[in-house]
Amino acid sequence: MKEWKTITPEEITTNPFRLIGKEWMLVTAEMNGKANTMTASWGGVGVLWNKPVAFVFLRPQRYTREFVDSSDTLSLSFYGESEEAHKTLTYLGRVSGRDEDKIAKSGLTLTHEDGVPFFEEARMVLLGRKLYCQQMNPESFLIPGLAEKNYPQKDYHFVYVVEIEKVLMEQEQA
Numbered sequence: 001m002k003e004w005k006t007i008t009p010e011e012i013t014t015n016p017f018r019l020i021g022k023e024w025m026l027v028t029a030e031m032n033g034k035a036n037t038m039t040a041s042w043g044g045v046g047v048l049w050n051k052p053v054a055f056v057f058l059r060p061q062r063y064t065r066e067f068v069d070s071s072d073t074l075s076l077s078f079y080g081e082s083e084e085a086h087k088t089l090t091y092l093g094r095v096s097g098r099d100e101d102k103i104a105k106s107g108l109t110l111t112h113e114d115g116v117p118f119f120e121e122a123r124m125v126l127l128g129r130k131l132y133c134q135q136m137n138p139e140s141f142l143i144p145g146l147a148e149k150n151y152p153q154k155d156y157h158f159v160y161v162v163e164i165e166k167v168l169m170e171q172e173q174a
Helices: 014-023 062-072 083-094 104-108 146-150
Strands: 003-008 025-031 034-038 044-046 050-058 074-077 111-113 118-119 126-133 158-170
Touching: 014 025, 014 044, 025 118, 034 050, 034 062, 034 083, 034 104, 050 062, 050 126, 050 146, 074 158, 083 104, 083 118, 118 126, 118 158
Parallel strands: none
Antiparallel strands: 003 158, 025 034, 025 074, 044 050, 050 158, 074 126, 111 118, 126 158
């Protein structure tokens, strides 16, 4: 079992644009004792309501959204930019947990911290509690064409604001 170091959100030194936009992340939640996960590359981190938070965007048709909606907590996990990590996250983003046991097929090892599911292979994990959720709406877009370009099927994302309660970092092996 991997050793983890707990740090504060303020101690994260990796560029969030690189983490989310290039490495991608897995959004993982549990419902009725079963976990599901999906790859995401849209999101952010910051401070809101005097709390360290992450912003996560999930389309309405995503199976993982059912898990996120049914749970108070979720994890956001990061794996680096290796070819193997990219291949695994591409698979987990393409295949639905409705259709197959994609977690088992991915080869990742599900584990928990404080009751929140995540994967042992991650190098950094944000464990969070949901604070807010709202679906985007086309009337709120301020730049003409932006909604049409990104939502041709009108499947506007749900925006989740998640308080980062704990950050786990992979321990350096001696």
